[in-house]
Amino acid sequence: MTYLAKPRLHHPSLSPNDLGFTRRDYEGSVSTLCAGCGHDSISAAIIQACYDLNLPPHRLAKLSGIGCSSKTPDYFLGASHGFNTVHGRMPSVLTGANLANRELIYLGVSGDGDSASIGLGQFAHAIRRGVNMTYIVENNGVYGLTKGQFSATSDKGSKSKRGVENHESAIDLVSLALQLGATFVARSFSGDKAQLAPLIRAALAHKGAAFIDCVSPCVQFNNHSGSTKSYDYVREHNEAVNRLDVIAKRAPIEVDYAPGTTTTVTQHDGSVLALHKLAAHYDPTDRIAAMTYLAQRQALGEVVTGLLYVDPEASDLHDSLETVSTPLTALGGKDLIPGSSVLAKINADLR
């Protein structure tokens, strides 16, 4: 960490987006995580994505649980309301917040301990309810804040910094999310912002439960040889299925890849996802195929990254509940209280 505030001075040519904000305007407090933490790179990618998306910072609510990853919402979008909830319970709080005001954009940030161990249940249920959110797990395979215990996503056979081997099977959150009905599923790597930032951008624009598993090396406790979440390991085994360009609605689609190598998917908000195929025949709109592909590649020790699945026709929890388009928070007494005459009728029925 650093205790000095990051100087407000910025590059003279730093350009504002359509809203007049520079990328720096999307920053938060200075990170207190260890130097070199992958989580900080993810924060930077979130900042980039929100800037690219022309997102008014105050229209996003950022929520997290407990742990290193869950501290990060303090480090981006300083003009957004944030909520550091309790361990493993961010999904429920986010669900409630979303029910209260469907007009804000919800970003949940969690870690592998927070989502795959203590919060596995809440993770699963928020996904299967189709809460409209972007759910990022900053996955480092280790408990950082308590100094290096294995987490539930630590691969079987991987070794801790002290050389202890992990004998328990790993939980793969991507496979789980696919099985549970997430309508946007991606995996990325904190060390590859060029891949990660567009994925976050597309996820924020997605209507429905969007899940990104982001491998994020813990420099302090899980970046040694024998780890499967280290910078070196992930770089050596990274199998990206595609490269994503997000094209804002109304913007002309210009993709400079050779014909036949690009798929486009139009999302609910009109934004177009242009996917440059890196793995031949990979179809990101086929959920079953995605699950099979993942299983095959994982068996080979590869870390499959990219936009793995998207349902462009996704719906969310508000659709299922058929709630009014006005945020529930905006409804006043007139909308909500039936009044004394109705009560008189109710009384009459109870005699």
Next chain:
Amino acid sequence: MSGSLNLTNDFVVKFANVNGSGSASANSMFAKSVLRMGVPVAARNIFPSNIQGLPTWYEVRVTGDGHLGRRGGVDLMVAMNPQTWDRDIAEIESGGYLFYDSTKVLPESKFRDDITVVGVPLTRICNEVYSVPRERQLFKNIIYVGALAALLGIEIEVIETLLAEQFAGKERLIKANVDALHMGRDYVRTNLTPLGLQVRRADAVGDRIYVEGNSAAALGAVYGGATVCAWYPITPSTSVVEAFTDYCAEFRIDAETGQAKYAIVQAEDEIASIGIVIGAGWNGARAFTATSGPGISLMTEFIGLSYFAEIPAVIMDVQRGGPSTGMPTRTQQADLISAAYAGHGDTKHPMLLPQDPGECFEMGALAFDLSDRLQTTVFVMLDLDIGMNEWLTEPFKWDDTRSLDRGKVMTYEDLESGVDFGRYKDVDGDGIPYRTYPGVHPSKGAYFTRGTSRNPYARYSEEGHVYVDNMQRLLRKFETAKSLIPAPELRKSKTATRTGVIYFGSTTPAMHEALEILASKGLHLDALRVRGFPFSDEVYDFIAAHDRVFVVEQNRDAQLRTLIVNEGDVDPAKLPPVLHFDGTPITARFIAAEIGTRLGATAPRSPVPEAAE
């Protein structure tokens, strides 16, 4: 038989049934028919944690004097369950009556000689008329209602009206039920004579309504402006949310679009339920959950967060018998301490203590104003007795000029005017800070909510004095809460006395009746009903003004008494506890006996024994 009880508008009928036999609605109709004759009733379900097969009882106290508490003892047993026959027979008061299905001949040893036995061959009648087994089962219940009407002097037209209301629009069903009703009546008319227990038309009900507390609390939530409800099914609170769902479907649908002005989510557990409530409360919606003791245990971490991060939430705790799974379908007032102090570290939370469904409605609505005003979790402490039984209660009232009190919330305009916003700053000296809703302003008013210590501007701080200042402010806020919680209700004895009694919640009707019993024996007590926590000064003034103050409650460890002792400067010796915790609702007889005995010389020599369950 000589010595038979002759009682008019003042007796207890108990139905012993098998769970799942469809008796509940017939029994309820019986109680309601008495009400419709202008005679108050107090009816209680005593049911197992079971869907089918285990014994269940329904106890109806016909009480022309309006004593709505459980009296204790049974004057007429409607014994429909062979499984519990022996204990049911044993429970009948001497001189009382037994009503049973005489289709099967029973040996004399199965009866008592100090009671009147009334046999109606219900099964035989059914088998003669109905061929479908399910119909036989269901109509048997209606037939005994018809028979009882004839035996007890209940006007058959009243029941016919009730049937017509219940099956409105389903003429075939109405006719079938009325036919069954008549079969029972006619059998009695032909073969038997009316009992010494009689219902006589009166005018003692007034405009009171007959409703379950859970349903009333749910309606209170509707009127309190709740828009988000998250819950996990648990007895005895489930019907709160079921009722809320029904009321919302009726009153909260946008007329133009048909869309819902509410969101109800059945969560994966109680933890997620309260998490959703807190998320919605944080974001500016009025949200609640309904649960019972085990749920409170699970929610405790989140309740602590709500206390420390100051987020409004409403929890309707319909208390049941604890600890652990305890007695899921029996009543207790045993969550007071776990609710009042839920959470690790120093925490305390306001509670509202309704005495009946009328107050469940009032407090169900008030809780939302209070939680917004105090920015914390507010408990509405129902119990199974109030929640799941229909009570005769004052009609619901609503003042149309009343608006939702959203508490201290800074708007866009406030922020724009340049006021200094500190989320945890005590601006007004009442310990309550101002908050902002997420998304309110592009550049002002955003803050980071956390369960960790922070300074008045919501910035993380572990400095000792910053933490202490914040904890002291939370205490100031709790002081402020005292003035917002409904004041206690004092019933002064007509005769001056140095003895008092404190009670709350569902104990109320039994307590009032007990006071009458005691007064008739020359024992006079001033009585104070507490209606919420934290306790206002009136509670401690009351204690100070008396030499001895009984604290009557329905738990083993005298939890209300513990709270009183813990929160104020009171000598515990001054507060003798009166405790009832067998899972059945407390009775007037029990209270009168306990207090009478403790008051020594003037006590009745042998208190009326409590009937064994």
Next chain:
Amino acid sequence: MTLFLSERVRRGGRDLDLPGREEARANIHVGIDWLSSVSFGHINKIGRRVIVLGGGNTAMDCCRTSRRLGGEDVKVVVRSGFEEMKASPWEKEDALHEDIPILNFRVPKSFTHENGKLTGVVFEVVEAQYDDKGRRRLMPSGEPDEHYPCDDVLVAVGQENAFPWIERDIGLDFDEWGMPKVDEVTFQSTRPGVFFGGDAAFGPKNIIWAVAQGHDAAVSIHRYCQGEDVNDRPPPGFSLTSQKMGIHEWSYDNDVSNDARFRVPQRDKGESLKDVRLEVELGFDPKLGFAEAQRCLNCDVQTVFAEPLCIECDACVDICPVDCITFTEDGEEEDLRGRLNAPSLHLDQDLLVSNKLKTGRVMVKDEDVCLHCGLCAERCPTGAWDMQRFTLEMTHATAMTGGGACQAR
């Protein structure tokens, strides 16, 4: 024999030989002479309306002095545009602050007079035009001439030859401005053995430059005297010292101030205009002086990058407030400059390009915008970045003579 000339240039103020000059001579003064007369106390007043001709610092001194000697309507009229004026920006700012208008693109044509007394100046209005080579020429704009009435004119334009006493046929060449042609490294003139430094070499700068040039000239003179090539010079040395003290503690002050330049407090205008001898600038007080000093960007503390230690975690990229660090594929400089996280605007500013890293990429740092805040090094988990103080060790002639070896410093 060697000769080193570093005399402070005395430039005579140039007169303006325009119609009316002779007739109105009593009220037309050469600015630099007039200023020294004021300084010596020979002159203590001037007319109410004054025109100052010229755009250099002398002109600024003239106009502001006029305001203090009775000039109420004082204006500066300049041939060039405002931006091209030779006067220092803060001098122009101060003149404007004292209510002195500056009129640009006006060339004096004649002095008007009546009964032997100056009445004003006529100006031709011009505009700037640029030729293919970007050289500026002032061309008549076609607008009518303008006449500004005045009581006195102060001429503060151009300069006389600085070295009238050097004969022009001794093998020492001069440029079109009358300045000697001097080698910028050796400070030797076109005539071997004759060296120039300070104002005499490249015109007025400050004393720091003069001392530095003296040192360099001394090296040349030493080598010349030894019969060695003056161009063959030992390079200056340098040292780099790590500034790291702790996880986030440096032995230099790395907290970058966000303040804009502080204005030097000035005496109240009404007061300072009354007395030509009163200092206008009051100077910084210690607190303000300190704050101004905090704006120092520590240009002597360099970011030093060690490739073998880098794990390419992007921490430095993410924290850099000015986006000057990029990890990318290697390429030619022009190509690289086009692929940086933030545009590389000043091509004269160097890029720091690392050797190939583990992923095959390189680290590129645009030195242009670096604030030397050290946050990249604070966030670096492996110490691949370090902040090191750079000390330049100049070659000094004394060391050379003392040590006898030219490499000594």
